[in-house]
Amino acid sequence: MKAVKRTIAIGMLGLALTASIALAQERTATKQGFELPANSGKTILLFRPKISVGEQSTGGMFEPNADWTDSARKHIEASLIERQSTLGNKVVLAAEAYGEQARLVEEHIILFGAVASAVVNYQFFVGNRLPTKKRDNKAGVFDWSLGDGVRNLPGADSADYGLFIYNKDAYGSTGRKLLQVFAALGPGLGVQSGEHLGYAGLVDLKTGDLVWLNADAAMGGDVREADGAQKRVRQLLEEFPGSVSNSAERK
Amino acid sequence: MIMRRALIAFLGTALLASAAAGAPKQKTSPAPVPPPYAGHYQPQGIDEIGIWREDDERERALANSSQVIRDEALNGYVRSVLCKTVGEDRCSSVRIYILRVPLFNASMSPNGTMRVFSGLLLRTTSEAELAAVLGHEFGHFEQRHTLAQFKAARKGTDLLSWAAVFTAMAGTNQAYRNFDNLQISVYGGLMRFGRDQELEADLLGLGYLNGSELRPQAASRVWRNLILEVEASAAARGLKKPKFDNVSFFASHPPEGERADYLYDLAAPDSEGRDEGADRHAEVLKPWIAQFLNDQIALNDFGASEFLINRLGERGWTADLWRARGDLFRGRGHPRDHMNAADFYGKAVSLDPTLADAFRGLGLSLIKTGRVSEGKIALQAYLRLSPNAPDASMVNLTLSSIGGR
Numbered sequence: 001m002k003a004v005k006r007t008i009a010i011g012m013l014g015l016a017l018t019a020s021i022a023l024a025q026e027r028t029a030t031k032q033g034f035e036l037p038a039n040s041g042k043t044i045l046l047f048r049p050k051i052s053v054g055e056q057s058t059g060g061m062f063e064p065n066a067d068w069t070d071s072a073r074k075h076i077e078a079s080l081i082e083r084q085s086t087l088g089n090k091v092v093l094a095a096e097a098y099g100e101q102a103r104l105v106e107e108h109i110i111l112f113g114a115v116a117s118a119v120v121n122y123q124f125f126v127g128n129r130l131p132t133k134k135r136d137n138k139a140g141v142f143d144w145s146l147g148d149g150v151r152n153l154p155g156a157d158s159a160d161y162g163l164f165i166y167n168k169d170a171y172g173s174t175g176r177k178l179l180q181v182f183a184a185l186g187p188g189l190g191v192q193s194g195e196h197l198g199y200a201g202l203v204d205l206k207t208g209d210l211v212w213l214n215a216d217a218a219m220g221g222d223v224r225e226a227d228g229a230q231k232r233v234r235q236l237l238e239e240f241p242g243s244v245s246n247s248a249e250r251k
Numbered sequence: 252m253i254m255r256r257a258l259i260a261f262l263g264t265a266l267l268a269s270a271a272a273g274a275p276k277q278k279t280s281p282a283p284v285p286p287p288y289a290g291h292y293q294p295q296g297i298d299e300i301g302i303w304r305e306d307d308e309r310e311r312a313l314a315n316s317s318q319v320i321r322d323e324a325l326n327g328y329v330r331s332v333l334c335k336t337v338g339e340d341r342c343s344s345v346r347i348y349i350l351r352v353p354l355f356n357a358s359m360s361p362n363g364t365m366r367v368f369s370g371l372l373l374r375t376t377s378e379a380e381l382a383a384v385l386g387h388e389f390g391h392f393e394q395r396h397t398l399a400q401f402k403a404a405r406k407g408t409d410l411l412s413w414a415a416v417f418t419a420m421a422g423t424n425q426a427y428r429n430f431d432n433l434q435i436s437v438y439g440g441l442m443r444f445g446r447d448q449e450l451e452a453d454l455l456g457l458g459y460l461n462g463s464e465l466r467p468q469a470a471s472r473v474w475r476n477l478i479l480e481v482e483a484s485a486a487a488r489g490l491k492k493p494k495f496d497n498v499s500f501f502a503s504h505p506p507e508g509e510r511a512d513y514l515y516d517l518a519a520p521d522s523e524g525r526d527e528g529a530d531r532h533a534e535v536l537k538p539w540i541a542q543f544l545n546d547q548i549a550l551n552d553f554g555a556s557e558f559l560i561n562r563l564g565e566r567g568w569t570a571d572l573w574r575a576r577g578d579l580f581r582g583r584g585h586p587r588d589h590m591n592a593a594d595f596y597g598k599a600v601s602l603d604p605t606l607a608d609a610f611r612g613l614g615l616s617l618i619k620t621g622r623v624s625e626g627k628i629a630l631q632a633y634l635r636l637s638p639n640a641p642d643a644s645m646v647n648l649t650l651s652s653i654g655g656r
Contacts, residue, residue, distance in 0.1 A: 059408025064301035106315035179412055187419035
């Protein structure tokens, strides 16, 4: 009886842990046959990154922090531009769109989010592959697409690829850290403090194919600081096709 | 032993703390008109500023959503009803988004984003009824309910996390029992906290209505109409009549029956003779009824849809209403339904001989009931009225399969 209840308690506290375990298998994938040689003169259109930074309360709730979110956005966008030289290609920020075009951009950002999470759940987690993705010898094939509607996105005609970025950071609050220490020292329960989720994806703006995706539930680098944001961007664009030098640095 | 006693003391204080979280709101009749607006509110403190920033991001996405109905006349009308209710100064802090969602709901988020579902517009029968719901939502915004709910939830989950650790440390059966009770108490307290907020928003909303030129008794009718609709829906499925007077553990709102009663009691006594704006409401919604009804029918809730169509019919049956009723019956598709549907479509086309969709439905249901040659004529009329219809080739196929076009 007691053992059962203890398991329940552990389960409750350990919930946050499962997310990172699920991702432990694969983090990056590139479409077969896709190559982006360095300095090939391609243009990459960067859509407005989704960035959200805050604290994690003692009970595990996300507490959004506007100030941190603002500085993270500033630092991340700055380091993306700065890293252009090592990406080997030109990265341009997508201009603010209006009316029908803005609707199209919003729709595709949401669509990218849906496709990316499907990739994380059903591609990166190998045991979870969908039957349609295994049929016809497609077991090892990375084949995902947003559809050729991406051609109509504003700026798509003058660019080759679209880059989508998502970042969510919840830094463990003092209360959460205390709970973590107490839970570990006392009953020996594991409590995760902080959550750092990020993914970046590259889409071919002619076909809509997802050519590269990198997703990680345990990212390094403190995005609230300029240095940390540089490290985060480096990790987000790890194994980015066409990079001049692939950074192997972690945490 | 000392530890266990400390734990029990800890859990005891925790229980008291969570019990004190939701102080009940007072009902004074009639609901007082709210004080003059304090001016444009800006978020204060790290939590509220953070919540608003997240909300700004959500609104940015919402503004570009394809679910939003952007028709200027309809948006202008809903805004004018809100402004009439809460006053021009309050109204200027709100952005309204009408969403094409066929459900009875509206919501307001912390930064002043109001979402109004098309299903609400279909269900309200007058300006005053719409105003009652919009005023309620504005009440949530003015009282900053999301922030309070966020803080209450954080407090509750913080408490439970510590309690879980201490319970595991003590490891006795008594400690686990205490923890179970604490969980029930915290979650129950949070749900009740939410219901108290709804009550407070109801009272504020009625206060705005009392202070406006609209008839506040309409607020009570919103809930009585909803009860009738839910009953109609249950009856069509052969389900037991739902209860509208008891509060369940996870209920997010006070029960509908209770709301209808106290809202009626709190209306200003001298306001009975005021205008409800039923005609103005019907006039603005006229071009939208067909689309909103199509969305409602697609919900596959026969009883509720039939109830809504009949209520709209009380103002006079239009071709659109007969056509929608025909679609509802033909959609259910029993042989007896096709008989009724053909009858309804027939009424629609006699009221409006240019209504292509009614001819289509008429033709299809006549063919189903064996009146093939009449059905053929109706389908031919459909193709004549709407030669570029997306299903034109399918209708042609149907026509050729029953012998000639």
